[in-house]
Amino acid sequence: MTSTLRRAGGFAAVGTLALAAPxxxxxxxxxFAIVALLAAFVVDEGPVFDLFARPQDRRDGRLNGLAGFALAATGLAILSTAPRQSMPTAIFAAAVLVVAYGNVGARAVEQVDDDPARAVAGFGLVAFLAALGGQLIVGWTRGAQPSLPAVIFLAAAGALVAALLRSMLYERDDPLVMLSTGLLLWLFDAIGVSAGLTEVGVALAVTVVLGYLSYWTGTASVPGMVTGVLLALLTIVFGGVGWFAVLIAFFGIGGLSAKYRFEEKRERGVAEDNEGARGSGNVLGNAAVALVAVIGFAASGRMPMDADLFRFAFTGSLAAAMSDTLSSEIGVLFDDPRLITTLRRVEPGTDGGITWQGYVVGAAGAAVVSAVAVGFFGFAAPGLAALAVVCGGVAGMTVDSLLGATLEGGRVGNQTVNFLGTLAGAVVSAAFAALLL
Known part of the structure; x- marks a missing residue:
């Protein structure tokens, strides 16, 4: 057993203290507070130090990594014992165990395979089992009868959130991963899970399979794959099959468009980095607004808002993402693009450069999203609903191009521009629906 795996096992042992919370x-x-104090001020040599010390800890002469891990757990424990609106104890335990045991899974896989995708899968699987077991143990200790669908969903969501953050950050950032996972699980638990055991199981199986296919076909990187799986799971559980159909239409067609005539794009110097595989930043830039919309829909029963507005915001944002993706991926294959703000000719691939062919394809992409949405959501006025989604898609595509021509570069990156474009699509579609439907 290597030192990294032993160290991960030591952290897992500390994390197991969360099960004593009830x-x-x-x-x-x-x-956890005691462990943090010992790690920061007392233990600076000996077998315990050797077990928990990371390379930077050895240079500093103190167990900063263990101290930070324990302090994060302390913070979540305090939230779980607050007098009012406290975090459920099961959520606290799940958040701690996800990080503690997920790292054991990743390190175990790394002993035999250096494929980063398999290491992430190892993290996610062990984290899921740990969070599932932790919630059940805490529930039984408290004499409660946990809802199995909710427990499975929260364990899966926690494992995916932690795996995503872990793939983007460093080992020393585990406290941030733990706190972020705990707060998000608290939010998901507060919203509530109305889906049954079969629906949650099918959602988990389908999203994992599609995530693997996206990585295997090269349409997503490892972080992009995890992000996509997480978004799909939340969309199915909080929205339903129709919401998932709209989401998968975007991811499927958008991902394939990046691969379309890829060698020709490479020769032109306009191909996407990483062989066209979408990273987490790209996925979130295009789908973050949609995710907020589906969570808002799930929580709409507690707010004085029409749930249909969230449907239009969701579909409008993805229509904008689809329009922008297709107009960019197809439009760069045509000569003589023009800058949207001045209409002067620019080189293919220039931010804010458009072609009429790309614009037409982008509008067609928005129409595809609207057709899927109308087919699954059964809007009362399907014609006007479809028009609202298409208008949102075209508006978002136009805003994306305008921002690309004026702001993109320097401090404003492509992901920010994508986010603002999808936000514009969501606002236009929802506003159209509010005024005319």
Whole structure:
């Protein structure tokens, strides 16, 4: 057993203290606070130091990594014992165990295989099992009867969130991963899971298979794959099959468009980096607004808002993402693009450069999204609903091009521009629906 795997096992042992929270009650934070104090100020040599020390810890002469891990767990424990609106104890345990045991899974896989995708899969699988077991143990200890669909969903969502953050950050950032996972799981738990066991199981199986296919076909990088799986899972559970159909239409067609005549794009110098595989930044830039919309829809019963507006915001944002993706991926194959702000000719691939062919294809992409949405959502006025989605898609594509011509570069990156373009699509579609439907 290598030192990295032993160290991960040591952290997992510390994380297991979270299972004592039901018995400790208000003192749930105490064990982690004690570990943090010992790691920061007492243990600076000996076998315990050797077990937990990371390379930077050895240079500093103190267990900063363990101290940060324990402090993050302490913070979540305090939230779980707050007098009002406290985080459920099961969520606290799941967040700690996801990070602690997920790292064991990743390190174990790395002993036999250096494929980063398999390491992420190892992290996710062990993290899922740990979070699932942790929630069930805490529930039984408290004498509660946990909802199995909710427990499975929260375990899967926590594992995916942590795996995504872990793939983007460093090992020393585990406290941030733990806190972020805990807060998001708290939000998901507060929204509630109405889907049954079969629906959650099918959602998990379908999204994992599609995520693997996206990585295997080269349409997504490892972080992009995890991001896509997480978004798809949340969309199915909080929205439903129709929401997922709209999302997968964008991811499927958009991903394939990046591969379309890829060698020709490479020769022109306008091909996407990483062989056209979408990273997490690209996925989130295009789908973050849609994710907020589906979560808003799930929580709409507690807000004085029409749930249909969230449907239009969701479809409008993805129509904008589809329009921009197709207009960019197809438009760069044509000569003589013009800058959208001045209409002067620019080189293919120039930010804000458009071709009429790309614009037509982009509008067609928005029409595809609208057709899928109308078919699954069953809007009362399908013609006007389709028009609202198409208008949102074209508006978002236009805003994306305008921002590309005026702001993109320097401090404003492509992901930010994509986000603002999809936000414009969501606002236009929702506003159209609010005024005319």
């Amino acid at each position: 018995e400790l009650g208000r003192a749930a934070a105490a064990p």
